[in-house]
Amino acid sequence: xxxxxxxxxxYSLRRASAAMLSQLTEALEPLRLRITDASxxxxxxxxxxxxxxxxxxxxxxxxxxxxxxxxxLEDRGLVSREALDGRSFGLRLTENGVSVAAKVEDIxxxxxxxxxxxxxxxxxxxLAPALKALWED
Amino acid sequence: xxxxxxxxxxYSLRRASAAMLSQLTEALEPLRLRITDASxxxxxxxxxxxxxxxxxxxxxxxxxxxxxxxxxLEDRGLVSREALDGRSFGLRLTENGVSVAAKVEDIxxxxxxxxxxxxxxxxxxxLAPALKALWED
DNA sequence: TATTGTTATACTCTATAACTATA
DNA sequence: TATAGTTATAGAGTATAACAATA
Numbered sequence: 001x002x003x004x005x006x007x008x009x010x011y012s013l014r015r016a017s018a019a020m021l022s023q024l025t026e027a028l029e030p031l032r033l034r035i036t037d038a039s040x041x042x043x044x045x046x047x048x049x050x051x052x053x054x055x056x057x058x059x060x061x062x063x064x065x066x067x068x069x070x071x072x073l074e075d076r077g078l079v080s081r082e083a084l085d086g087r088s089f090g091l092r093l094t095e096n097g098v099s100v101a102a103k104v105e106d107i108x109x110x111x112x113x114x115x116x117x118x119x120x121x122x123x124x125x126x127l128a129p130a131l132k133a134l135w136e137d
Numbered sequence: 138x139x140x141x142x143x144x145x146x147x148y149s150l151r152r153a154s155a156a157m158l159s160q161l162t163e164a165l166e167p168l169r170l171r172i173t174d175a176s177x178x179x180x181x182x183x184x185x186x187x188x189x190x191x192x193x194x195x196x197x198x199x200x201x202x203x204x205x206x207x208x209x210l211e212d213r214g215l216v217s218r219e220a221l222d223g224r225s226f227g228l229r230l231t232e233n234g235v236s237v238a239a240k241v242e243d244i245x246x247x248x249x250x251x252x253x254x255x256x257x258x259x260x261x262x263x264l265a266p267a268l269k270a271l272w273e274d
Numbered sequence: 275t276a277t278t279g280t281t282a283t284a285c286t287c288t289a290t291a292a293c294t295a296t297a
Numbered sequence: 298t299a300t301a302g303t304t305a306t307a308g309a310g311t312a313t314a315a316c317a318a319t320a
Binding site: 001002003004005006007008009010011012013014015016017018019020021024035039042043046047050054058060108111112115116118119120123126127128129130131132133134135136 | 138139140141142143144145146147148149150151152153154155156157158161172176179180183184187191195197245248249252253255256257260263264265266267268269270271272273
């Protein structure tokens, strides 16, 4: 069976992303967090007071799709909101949220290590900048 | 706003994949084909007689999800099926399918060129093998 | 017994349009 | 007028379980 697509960077990019996503999804399962939930926790931790809209822009997620995401984190007691003005609010991690975010960072760190372990050592440093060039700006 | 995730290869992988997928989806729109439809055409063209199950394995798509995909390509007159035995059938491109597959390959080629153009020239050759290492075997 | 194609179904992710209240 | 949050909804993509027919 000839996989004539396997050598195309774009095709490999999609397959690699899918493989790594399912691995990370599994690794986050014990925390009962999706990847976007976990990413939100880390980003809120590093940007106390960030609004849902700003957070959505960072992660390339629509404003409307942030609503249930934030609600879930709030219901779980990981995030709290404080009004910034009459229409917007800033997010911050609760005490429990800080502790869960730390666990998320450990899991993500392990995940990155597993990922990089599959790349030839001499090419590891180039991977992140190359990928970043494909989506940033 | 600190995007503390942006330097993680795994995160960049996901963002890069999403960005490139949406670009390719748009490029294929004139043919009214999804990425998996287009990929199927190219793979069937290179593997005349391949079965839906085998094709699904190549693309990491479940057998059950291949059913509507193949049906669509057949309805559009791009692919025909011929019985191999009592329970399985091989796929081949129709005349029209060959012509559309050629257009798909042109679009994919342009897409790969656009993608690689964003990578520093000295790192281009390493990208495909590095990504392949993340999902193959 | 194992495999192929199939049906039905459910869940996640993503995208869009429209509404409200505030700036 | 523009923006933030919200609601509702629809479309893809993906995953699972079960079944019939055949190997």
